[in-house]
Amino acid sequence: MLNSIKLKLVIWFVIVFSFFFAGIELFLYYKLEDLTVKLADEHVNSEIQTLANLMAIEEVQGKLESELQELGAAVTGVYAEKLSGHYYQIVSDDGHILVRSPSLALAEESLPVLNPSHEPDYRTIAGPNGEHVRMLSQTFDFSIGRLTFQAADSLDETYELMGSFRKIVLLAFPAVFIICGIGVFLITSWALKSLKSFTAKVGQITEENLSQRLEERGVAAELKPLAASFNTMLSRLEESFSRQKQFLSDASHELRTPTTIIKSFCDVTLSRERGAADYKESIKKIGDTVNRMCDIINRILVISRMDNKTIQFKPVKIDLMDLMKDVKKLIEPSAVNKGISIDLEGKGVVVKGDREGLTEVFTNIVENAIKYNRPNGTVSIDINEYMGSAIVKVEDTGMGIPEEEIEKIFDRFYRVDASRGLTVGSGLGLSIVRTIVEAHGGKVEVKSQVGKGSAFIVSMPKSL
Structure with a gap:
């Protein structure tokens, strides 16, 4: 069974397709994950930039220091709703938290300040409630000093989405595997029909009909060289069998002549009483004929050994x-x-x-x-x-x-x-x-x- 061309084609095609399908799914999985993370990055970046711009306006109007807490609550309505999974805080240069979202206040925790920098610093960390969050930290300079703005969004929904996607893929993979196997089996069965027909025609050729040839027209392009080679082999076999039959016929005929002569000499010699000289002459003729037979037989053996490649030249x-x-x-x-x-x-x-x-x-x-x-x-x-x-x-x-x-x-x-x-x-x-x-x-x-x-x-x- 393992030597079946059809089975090998099915196995190899399914293996290749499975790797291809798995590769596509992995590519889509990581692309989707990357996309959701980028969307989270854009969201937290938009919030920080909006907050920083509004605080810059307040600074110009001279209200920044006196109304910092009110400003924070006013510009972060989404956080003021005390929704979990959305966090922000503003930290002074000495590490004092000036403003933080109600969700952080409820959690009685804060976002970690890691290596403050004027460049945006995106990180995926454990949030105040144990969930994974995407956090952005960025430092801005104001008249009251350098302030670090931090905003974070929970990634739990993203991870739930990715988990659902992974489950769907794992459930779909066996089904796709089976459907692919059945499809390939049907396709290869159809494709190998011509090979079955070819095999059936070959099976009909025997020693009695070596003159029969396989039809090369209408044969699948992949099988045409095989059909041509097989026809060539049949021609050689037909010629070889013909030579062999002719050789046997000729050898029989060639040996029949001296055999007939020997029998004739024996019959004539034994037909009546003869003298010693007559018997001697008859035996000599029989001996000459036997020598010729031996010569023919030896030559036939030489030719046979040559045909069978059993003669080893030195x-x-x-x-x-x-x-x-x-x-x-x-x-x-x-x-x-x-x-x-x-x-x-x-x-x-x-x-x-x-x-x-x-x-x-x-x-x-x-x-x-x-x-x-x-x-x-x-x-x-x-x-x-x-x-x-x-x-x-x-x-x-x-x-x-x-x-x-x-x-x-x-x-x-x-x-x-x-x-x-x-x-x-x-x-x-x-x-x-x-x-x-x-x-x-x-x-x-x-x-x-x-x-x-x-x-x-x-x-x-x-x-x-």
Whole structure:
């Protein structure tokens, strides 16, 4: 369940949205708190400025000292109503309270005078009745001396408002969380419908209908690359299965021929009594046929191991001149029997590769050059280098290969001339050659003219 894309999308989206929602709520909470505090600041500042201005007028008229108490009561009607939560007082420079609001008188307390200054000093403190208040203190100079004006408003209503807001948010958050989760689940379910359809179509494709392809038109844009990649994979699988079936069919056909020959020899030999020489001849023919079967089976095993990547090449530095000399010694007896000469020229070029594998490559190529050569013909081997690559060219004076057949000769079980019976070979050698050369980072090219001969050119990276 935890591996569900839908569930992961829901969880991640809800988590992100929850953080976003919480961030918005915190932002609004602190903004609201800041706004209410600013409103309280403006209120107490307005009261102090009004009181200070009126006292300045009284000072000009010469009434300040004699009518200070009456002035305080007259200009602070709101405080005169003895409402709690609203306070003011005027303090002399020596700390004597000259005037204070009735609410302070009832509380029998005063506002603390902290660091008197001509600059407005806003503070949030504990009020006379234990509530939180927003207090402003500011000092003004008059003829009777320096006076500190203080006004304070209770913040209890503000805190109650903020508490209510906080409760609403806490109650709303789970509901929003659930609604968001359901919404995201429904949206992702709708969005993943095309993926479900895509999966259903993929599930319908089996070994029997690998030719079927996913429709890329009308598919969601996000799934188009997946559909294209899947179709490409299906094409490779179809080609691979087709090659495998063809390979099995060809292998069965190739092995059926020598099996039929062996059975025929056995039937003929056992049909009547024969002399020792006849039995010996039959056994020899059967042995030759069995050898050919073994060769075919060994080559099939090599190709199978190459296809399954189970062959482990052991790269070492190899001098191609030395390698080709060994190949020449190995094959020369069969060339002499046909009157064919092998000429080896060039220079020593070092490559890094698997000695056994490269021996197989060049043995196959030279054997073919002898097998398909004309009597008393020539096989020329030239070793050289060009632009960082080692080049081995094996050229014969044989029958040549038709141009339309050149690309096919590397196909498994393909033979240019199948009319020659057992002398033609298994049709697997050149397929093995190409696979080994490509595994070494090289390539094989063929140039041929019918009636004049063929040239096989193997190029591989030089060893540093």
